[in-house]
Amino acid sequence: MxxxxxxxxxxxxxxxxxxxxxxxxxxxxxxxxxxxxxxxxxxxxxxxxxxxxxxxxxxxxxxxxxxxxxxxxxxxxxxxxxxxxxxxxxxxxxxxxxxxxxxxxxxxxxxxxxxxxxxxxxxxxxxxxxxxxxxxxxxxxxxxxxxxxxxxxxxxxxxxxxxxxxxxxxxxxxxxxxxxxxxxxxxxxxxxxxxxxxxFSNEVVMSDVSLASLAVDEAVAGLRNGTVAFVLPGVNILIFPVGLIITSIWLVVGVGFYAFGTYERYNYRDMYRNRKARDGKPGYAGRI
Known part of the structure; x- marks a missing residue:
């Protein structure tokens, strides 16, 4: 060269x-x-x-x-x-x-x-x-x-x-x-x-992280001088709640299984007491 x-x-x-x-x-x-x-x-x-x-x-x-x-x-x-x-x-x-x-x-x-x-x-x-x-x-x-x-x-x-x-x-x-x-x-x-x-001596080429940091700084500056309205975070769902939907489905399925099991145990208890009452054993005639 x-x-x-x-x-x-x-x-x-x-x-x-x-x-x-x-x-x-x-x-x-x-x-x-x-x-x-x-x-x-x-x-x-x-x-x-x-x-x-x-x-x-x-x-x-x-x-x-x-x-x-x-x-x-x-x-x-x-x-x-x-x-x-x-x-x-x-x-x-x-x-x-x-x-x-x-x-x-x-x-x-x-x-x-x-x-x-x-x-x-x-x-x-x-x-x-x-x-x-x-x-x-x-x-x-x-x-x-x-x-x-x-x-x-x-x-x-x-x-x-x-x-x-x-x-x-x-x-x-x-x-x-x-x-x-x-x-x-x-x-x-x-x-x-x-x-x-x-x-390129006067060009500033920034990475994605630097651009994101610059955007955050601009937003903070806008909040301080009043040009950007303050939005309380956490009160709005800004993305489609896929995780919330999946969790809710599993919650409904779990509660349903638990309720079905409770209902079956309740019926089994009544059947057991009625059978004992028919056999003439005291203490099982009435329901508690």
Missing amino acids: GGMLAPRATTLETRFEDVESDDDSLRRRQTLTTADTNLTQWNTDTLAACQTALSQLGAATNPSGTAVCYNLFSLDTNAGTFMADLRLFQVSTPSGAFQNIPPQEISVGLQYSGASVSPVSSTNQTTSGVGKRQTAAPTVLQTYMFVGQIDKAKMAEPMTMGVLEALVMPIVTLTGKSPTGPQVSTNVSSNEAAFVNGI
Whole structure:
């Protein structure tokens, strides 16, 4: 993979123009073009946003000591084309199998669940001894720029912003080989610094639990300011009472069996007393 931000911008524009757009996809289009956005400014803003996000990490979550910052420079939700920026940062000192592997000997691999990408170019920004020191601020090691296409089959499905994020979010794998050891690899979490600039940076995609919690907060706020009438809970049946019906049926059947048994025992007692009375034994003539 490879790609510096400034070079070959014309090539990216040409690749995007060659892709046909789909009218049945999302009507809302989020796109940034090189005519509207200066790549130098993008590089500066993205670097600052990535360093701010990754500086909150005390250490990397993988033994390579690195973290990635992934952002979308542009996204056409009609055609499914996008232009992505991925940066590799040194966050902490490498450990384990990556301890003796220089950063420049580490290769980056990407895997998408619903898209394919083509590299533009790459820039190696490693410095001497970067892999062996732990700095206060994350240090950029490599910058990659590439263009991609979301699978047409995926674009035919009902699309939301959350679905789009999942389709263009890659699985990043780092692979390296030390001079004295075998080849090793590790996955790098893309959620540590993803969409901090560009497309999706201002979008908030919440889970179902978060949406439910937000709805509860809005209802509580409406009760406090008087815009929503208070409804006493438990006084109305809001769903079809299937359980109540089944329980009532079992209750009626149980009471019926109990009543029938009581009636039979009552008749048996009368029959027993009458039989004893006919035999002439005292004490059984009258009913109690």
